[in-house]
Amino acid sequence: MNPEAARALHICNVCRYCSDLCPVFEAGPLRPDMTDGDVAYLANLCHNCQACYYSCQYAPPHELVVNLPAALSEAREAGRQHYSGTAWLGREGLWVWGITLLIPLLMLVQVPWDRLFAVHRGPGAFYELIPWGWMTLVATLALARAVFVLARGGYRFWRDSAGPEVASQPLREGPLIRDLVSLRHLGGGDGAGCHDRDGQTGHARRIAHQVLVAGFALCFVATSVGTLYHHVFDWIAPYPVMSVPGVSGTLGGLMITGGGAFMLWLHYTRDDRPRAKAPDSRSRLLVQLLMVVALTGLILQALRETPAMGLLLGLHLGAVLAFFLVLPQGKSAHAVYRLLALIRFHRERR
Numbered sequence: 001m002n003p004e005a006a007r008a009l010h011i012c013n014v015c016r017y018c019s020d021l022c023p024v025f026e027a028g029p030l031r032p033d034m035t036d037g038d039v040a041y042l043a044n045l046c047h048n049c050q051a052c053y054y055s056c057q058y059a060p061p062h063e064l065v066v067n068l069p070a071a072l073s074e075a076r077e078a079g080r081q082h083y084s085g086t087a088w089l090g091r092e093g094l095w096v097w098g099i100t101l102l103i104p105l106l107m108l109v110q111v112p113w114d115r116l117f118a119v120h121r122g123p124g125a126f127y128e129l130i131p132w133g134w135m136t137l138v139a140t141l142a143l144a145r146a147v148f149v150l151a152r153g154g155y156r157f158w159r160d161s162a163g164p165e166v167a168s169q170p171l172r173e174g175p176l177i178r179d180l181v182s183l184r185h186l187g188g189g190d191g192a193g194c195h196d197r198d199g200q201t202g203h204a205r206r207i208a209h210q211v212l213v214a215g216f217a218l219c220f221v222a223t224s225v226g227t228l229y230h231h232v233f234d235w236i237a238p239y240p241v242m243s244v245p246g247v248s249g250t251l252g253g254l255m256i257t258g259g260g261a262f263m264l265w266l267h268y269t270r271d272d273r274p275r276a277k278a279p280d281s282r283s284r285l286l287v288q289l290l291m292v293v294a295l296t297g298l299i300l301q302a303l304r305e306t307p308a309m310g311l312l313l314g315l316h317l318g319a320v321l322a323f324f325l326v327l328p329q330g331k332s333a334h335a336v337y338r339l340l341a342l343i344r345f346h347r348e349r350r
């Protein structure tokens with residue numbers, strides 16, 4: 001799946017210089033064969049803090065050209081595509097923005113313009129332009145596909161990453177949850193943080209990531225509570241700004257936008273050398289897509305009683321659809337594989 005990552009990990013297993021930096025160097029020696037499953041497992045233990053690149057005595061210009069962060073980044077992406085059975089088709093920017101624009105373009109063609117650009121107010125305003133049944137059907141199908149593909153990919157990953165038999169111990173949930181929630185392995189071994197700005201250590205990337213994830217969780221709460229309101233209480237969207245869906249959706253949207261902008265800034269100011277070009281640009285695309293989902297949601301909230309509501313609604317739903325469709329092979333899927341890799345690591349740890 002990724003011979004360069006396997007080659008670099010073999011060298012690391014002999015060298016052992018970075019053994020204190022992160023779990024990759026603790027788990028690597030337990031995988032002497034470096035099968036595809038082993039590489040996928042180790043790649044998902046890596047949080048891409050880049051500390052090992054700056055510590056490495058065999059990094060370029062050395063003739064062994066060990067660039068472990070870049071090799072593991074490539075391996076993570078190859079693993080996501082392999083286990084999910086989906087692939088990037090090339091020109092992913094065109095696909096993502098094409099799908100995003102699909103719904104507003106369809107609305108321009110299908111909905112009479114005097115209705116599309118009219119002012120709609122009160123409960124059910126959105127459904128006067130896109131029937132509730134269609135909206136729910138398309139979103140449910142796209143999300144169900146993503147969940148199914150991710151679950152299948154997670155199962156395949158778990159099966160392939162079993163490795164040689166090692167003494168396993170009961171899972172210690174405490175350290176696992178601490179590692180997950182705090183992104184401890186972005187600490188670069190000594191806790192100084194990852195190399196996020198031209199090789200200097202700091203916690204900016206960890207903070208930006210956590211703000212974005214918390215914003216995503218708040219938007220999930222807004223959607224779930226809105227679904228509950230609709231089906232249980234028969235309260236129809238759009239909901240007031242000062243309601244649970246309104247407050248959590250607005251706060252979540254602001255956090256995704258802010259965290260995403262910070263992440264993009266870090267992307268553009270980081271040292272290029274320990275990075276893998278294609279996964280990096282797809283990761284940026286995903287952050288941009290999430291920001292479009294959040295921004296269109298926020299603008300829709302602000303302008304929902306104006307003639308712009310129809311096209312803003314279409315754009316927001318188009319971006320959500322594009323996000324669901326790229327979810328299994330996109331960067332967001334790393335949450336599933338990283339969780340499984342950390343569970344395995346904490347069980348195998350001696």
Ligand code: SF4
Binds near residue numbers: 012017053058
């Ligand atoms: S990254 Fe370089 S220095 Fe660190 S263990 Fe691997 S080969 Fe050795």
Ligand code: SF4
Binds near residue numbers: 022023047069072185
């Ligand atoms: S980049 Fe950081 S997390 Fe990844 S292998 Fe190197 S030290 Fe470990």
